[in-house]
Amino acid sequence: MYTDKVMEYFQNPKNVGEIKAADGVGEVGSPxxxxxxxxxxxxxxxxxxxxxxxxFGCGAAVATSSMATEMIKGKTIEEAEKITNKMVVSELGGLPQEKIHCSVLAEQAIRAAIKDYKSKQENN
Structure with missing residues (x-):
């Protein structure tokens, strides 16, 4: 059902935690x-x-979040904005169709955090 890479990123996620006084924070969810x-x-x-x-979510949500953070770290804002859910899924070696929405949330979280950063810059 899940690729070895998905399982690795679920069981050993990278970049877990929070950044105090972050420059941008994005939160997205799927009710x-x-x-x-x-x-x-x-x-x-x-x-x-x-x-x-x-x-907070299933293994695919954790894995896609973790992979998304790895994909944008060290990138420019413009490069990070180009990351799509399909790119995240591809890096993970695929996801079951019923879990694709998790990758969409990861893409949305990147965009929301960048949007927050940009709005803070405009207000400074």
């Missing part, structure tokens, strides 16, 4: 399945220096 993702960004000179996440 239908109960998954909630919160992503924290530390940005310096337009580069995502650090990223952490907290996810």
């Amino acid at each position: 239908a399945c109960g998954d909630i993702m919160r992503m924290y960004l530390e940005i310096e000179d337009n580069i995502i220096k650090d990223v952490k996440f907290k996810t």
Whole structure:
């Protein structure tokens, strides 16, 4: 059902936690399945220096959150904004069709955190 990579990222997720005084925070959720993702960004000179996440949800939600953080760390904001759920699924080696919505949440969490960062910049 799940690839070895999905299981690895579920059982040993990377970048779990939160960043105090994060530059951007995004939270998204799916009431239908109960998954909630919160992503924290530390940005310096337009580069995502650090990223952490907290996810309440199934194994696929944890794995996609973890993979998404790995994919954007060290990237520019513009590069991170181009990450799609299909790219996250591909990096994980696939997901069962009924779990694709988890990858969509991971993409949305990235976008929400970047949007929060940008709104804070505009208000400074």
